[in-house]
Amino acid sequence: MKILVCISNVPDTTTKIKFVDDNKKLDITGIQWIINPWDELSLTRALELKDDPASGVRTVTLAHVGPATAEPTIRKALAIGADDAIRVNAEPDDAYYVAAQLAEVVRTEKFDIILCGIESSDHNGSTVGGMLAEILDYPSVSAVSGLNVTNGQALINREIDGGREVVTVPAPFVAIVQKGIAKEPRIAAMRGIMMARTKPIKVVEPTAVEKLTGVVGYELPKPRAACKFIDAENPKMLIEILQNEAKII
Amino acid sequence: MSVLVYTENWDGKFKKLSFELLSYASQVAEMLNTTATALSIGKVEASELGKLANYGVNRIISAEGEGLEVLDNQAYTRVIADIALKETATVIILSNNNTGKALAPRLSVRLKAGMGSGVSRLPLSIDPFVVLKRAFSGNAWAHVAIQTPVRIITLAQNSFDVIEKNAGAAVERITVQVDGALMNTRVSDVQKQSGKILLTDADIVVSGGRGMKSPDNWGPLVELASLLGAATACSRPVSDEGWRGHEEHTGQTGKIIAPNLYLAIGISGATQHLAGVSSSKYIVAVNNDKDAPIFESAQYGIVGDAQKVLPKLVEAVREMKTR
Numbered sequence: 167m168k169i170l171v172c173i174s175n176v177p178d179t180t181t182k183i184k185f186v187d188d189n190k191k192l193d194i195t196g197i198q199w200i201i202n203p204w205d206e207l208s209l210t211r212a213l214e215l216k217d218d219p220a221s222g223v224r225t226v227t228l229a230h231v232g233p234a235t236a237e238p239t240i241r242k243a244l245a246i247g248a249d250d251a252i253r254v255n256a257e258p259d260d261a262y263y264v265a266a267q268l269a270e271v272v273r274t275e276k277f278d279i280i281l282c283g284i285e286s287s288d289h290n291g292s293t294v295g296g297m298l299a300e301i302l303d304y305p306s307v308s309a310v311s312g313l314n315v316t317n318g319q320a321l322i323n324r325e326i327d328g329g330r331e332v333v334t335v336p337a338p339f340v341a342i343v344q345k346g347i348a349k350e351p352r353i354a355a356m357r358g359i360m361m362a363r364t365k366p367i368k369v370v371e372p373t374a375v376e377k378l379t380g381v382v383g384y385e386l387p388k389p390r391a392a393c394k395f396i397d398a399e400n401p402k403m404l405i406e407i408l409q410n411e412a413k414i415i
Numbered sequence: 416m417s418v419l420v421y422t423e424n425w426d427g428k429f430k431k432l433s434f435e436l437l438s439y440a441s442q443v444a445e446m447l448n449t450t451a452t453a454l455s456i457g458k459v460e461a462s463e464l465g466k467l468a469n470y471g472v473n474r475i476i477s478a479e480g481e482g483l484e485v486l487d488n489q490a491y492t493r494v495i496a497d498i499a500l501k502e503t504a505t506v507i508i509l510s511n512n513n514t515g516k517a518l519a520p521r522l523s524v525r526l527k528a529g530m531g532s533g534v535s536r537l538p539l540s541i542d543p544f545v546v547l548k549r550a551f552s553g554n555a556w557a558h559v560a561i562q563t564p565v566r567i568i569t570l571a572q573n574s575f576d577v578i579e580k581n582a583g584a585a586v587e588r589i590t591v592q593v594d595g596a597l598m599n600t601r602v603s604d605v606q607k608q609s610g611k612i613l614l615t616d617a618d619i620v621v622s623g624g625r626g627m628k629s630p631d632n633w634g635p636l637v638e639l640a641s642l643l644g645a646a647t648a649c650s651r652p653v654s655d656e657g658w659r660g661h662e663e664h665t666g667q668t669g670k671i672i673a674p675n676l677y678l679a680i681g682i683s684g685a686t687q688h689l690a691g692v693s694s695s696k697y698i699v700a701v702n703n704d705k706d707a708p709i710f711e712s713a714q715y716g717i718v719g720d721a722q723k724v725l726p727k728l729v730e731a732v733r734e735m736k737t738r
Contacts, residue, residue: 179667180686183554192551203668261530262523284516287552287667287690291532292511292569296488296520305599306488308517311661321603325513325662326486327425327615329607335599342517345668346661378529382545383558387693393700393710398719402731404699407715409735412697414676415619415643 167222167318167337169212170277172229172268172294173243174202174258174286175236185384192288192384199239203351204283206246208341210348212281213247215315222318225249227275231258231267237367245354245362256372259380261289265297266375272302278337279320284309284344295342305335311346418444418451419504421495422467423514424459430616431577432510434470438578439570440508441471442537452476452502453584456494457483464586471580480591486514487600490593492521497591499526504565511569512615519569529561535574535673535694552667552690572615573673574694614663617646619676620695622665624650624688626681626702626721630658635725636680642732648672650682666691681721684709701725 177183178198186193201209215223228243228251230236240251252275254267272280282295299306311330312323322333322341354362396404408415420440422433437453444451450473455464458479467475478494495518499507507522509515511533523530531546539545543560546568550557561567614620621640623633640647647663654664665672667690677695681702682688689712692698700713703720710716717724 177551179552179690181554183551185555207668261520265520265524288550289557290549290552291530292516293520293523293530293532296517297524299488300492300521300524303489306517306521307600308488309513326605326607327513328609328611328613329605331602331606332604334601334603345664350655378523378527378561378563379531380560380562381557382543382560384550385556385558387554387556390698390712391714393713393716396715396717398717398724401717401719401724401727402734404715404717405728405731405735408676408697408699412676412714414697415732415735 167224167279167315168277169215169223169226170229170272170280171205171209171212171226171248172280172282173205173209173239174283174288175199175230175232175239176202176286176288179203179287183386189384190382199236201239201243202283202286204285204343206351207345207348208281208283208343209243209246209248210352211313211343213352214348215313220317221315223315227252227277229268229271230254231256231264233257240367241362242354244365245358246352247358250365251367253367253369254372255369260377261291261293262297262378263375265294265301267372268294268298269301270373271370272298278318279315280338280340282340282342284342295340299340304339306340306342307333307335308342310341310343313341313347416447416449416505417502418447418449418506418508419454419499419502420451420472420508421454421456421518423510424455424457424463427459428463429466432512432572432616433467434577435573435575436508436510436570437467437470437472439537439575441580441582442578443506443508446538446541447506450474452504454478454495454498456491461586468584469579469581471578471582472584473582475584475586477586477588478591479588480593482593482595482598485600485602486517487598488517488521489597489599491518492525493593493597494591496522496525507565507567509567509569511571515569519567523567526565527563528565528567529563530567530569531559531561532569533571534568535571553693554690571673571694612644612646614646614648614665614670615672617674619643619645619678620648620665620672620674621645621678621680622648622650622682623653623659623680623721624682625652627653628722632722633659635729639725639729639732642729642736645678650688679709679713680725682709683707684712
């Protein structure tokens with residue numbers, strides 16, 4: 167059984183976000199790039215499954231759509247333990263475009279389980295995984311918070327409002343993964359970092375696909391008014407303000 | 416041309432989220448000078464369907480069919496897409512909740528319709544069609560141009576006020592048949608919490624962080640929440656430690672919420688936490704560190720120990736209730 171983990175390259179989550187070019191482009195000066203947190207959790211779970219001989223999972227491959235500057239992030243994911251990687255050499259600036267490129271990767275290489283993070287921390291789209299499944303005509307399960315595989319049979323937890331369901335779908339399928347899938351992201355060990363240097367990253371050129379959307383600009387959230395402090399000895403005052411001034415309780 | 420809005424039901428019932436969607440859809444329809452149609456899928460009683468008429472939509476379609484009691488993303492996508500085509504919908508609106516996130520991207524491909532997700536305001540312009548959406552996990556907003564003739568929007572929860580307006584829509588019932596080959600999702604177990612206010616639905620949320628010190632100290636926080644009719648939440652370290660369940664974790668990788676009031680008790684306010692709560696209308700913080708970043712996002716704050724302040728807050732709310 168083969169697992170594909172799709173990864174995005176995103177600014178570190180503590181980055182102070184700024185824009186340039188009349189607020190049309192992200193200012194990338196000094197940004198640390200990381201594996202999108204949900205993709206990192208997907209990768210961790212995929213590797214846990216591969217470690218379990220009873221799962222039937224044999225290989226974990228990475229797919230990424232992005233320019234060569236993303237390679238350090240791909241190497242980091244290889245160091246964590248993925249076997250190999252495929253990078254589609256293109257700017258990932260429209261979800262449909264990205265999904266269509268990933269679909270080509272899947273058609274060529276064939277996988278049984280495809281894992282996508284439920285969103286990326288930069289565009290917060292929650293779109294690529296579902297789009298990929300529809301392009302391929304594969305079943306998809308979204309909000310996946312647990313994945314168990316025994317002898318190639320997958321049992322999936324999916325979050326629903328106020329609870330969860332245990333579901334199955336036939337492979338190949340796309341699982342769109344959220345928190346809970348793995349406890350903590352796996353960290354690369356020194357041995358992994360050494361081995362990652364020689365692991366293959368296959369670079370493929372993009373296929374021509376029409377883009378459906380485009381970002382025309384960004385804006386920063388308006389700064390909030392300064393905090394009004396209330397005496398710790400008199401929290402009653404806070405309740406009165408919330409009731410009479412803010413009128414929200 | 417029309418606006419189609421998918422209103423999901425929960426065990427045959429609609430909720431505030433559905434009414435927000437309908438209100439939003441009818442406003443979008445007005446901008447486009449067209450009509451709005453609500454679409455319900457699955458078995459819902461007539462009296463419940465009737466409620467959909469109160470928020471400005473012009474038509475209500477209730478689609479029923481075999482196998483639709485389980486959410487199968489492929490099957491549901493087919494049902495919505497077929498109706499969208501039949502109705503020549505040019506804008507399709509879903510919630511940005513779990514179901515919307517599962518269906519909207521598939522619909523986008525099926526209908527070759529560009530998508531704006533997590534949208535929290537009416538479109539900024541119609542021609543070109545530009546929507547405002549959350550980006551960089553709450554640290555920015557993106558203006559996204561949707562370049563296709565058909566557009567899909569997923570609306571962020573609690574981002575749009577309910578507007579009551581009856582346009583006299585009647586319920587039209589249709590039966591749909593979905594190809595069995597598309598229905599591949601089998602549900603073998605369901606676990607649901609009952610009687611609790613859902614975090615994503617709540618108008619008020621009381622949330623605890625590491626400053627609560629121990630899982631044994633949650634009593635007054637839960638009591639405060641219950642007095643305020645609020646949901647309870649927590650920060651990531653709290654759910655990672657297992658003090659509270661992970662369904663309560665709010666923050667970048669947990670739940671993204673936008674209540675009217677977010678009461679943060681003993682939460683320092685790391686960027687990743689604020690990413691999940693920054694759209695709240697009011698943030699109120701109690702923290703013993705006056706330099707905690709949470710106070711930069713809060714409108715009101717108390718510098719003090721959670722253990723000491725909480726019982727006094729409980730007392731004050733109780734007093735308010737008896738007045």
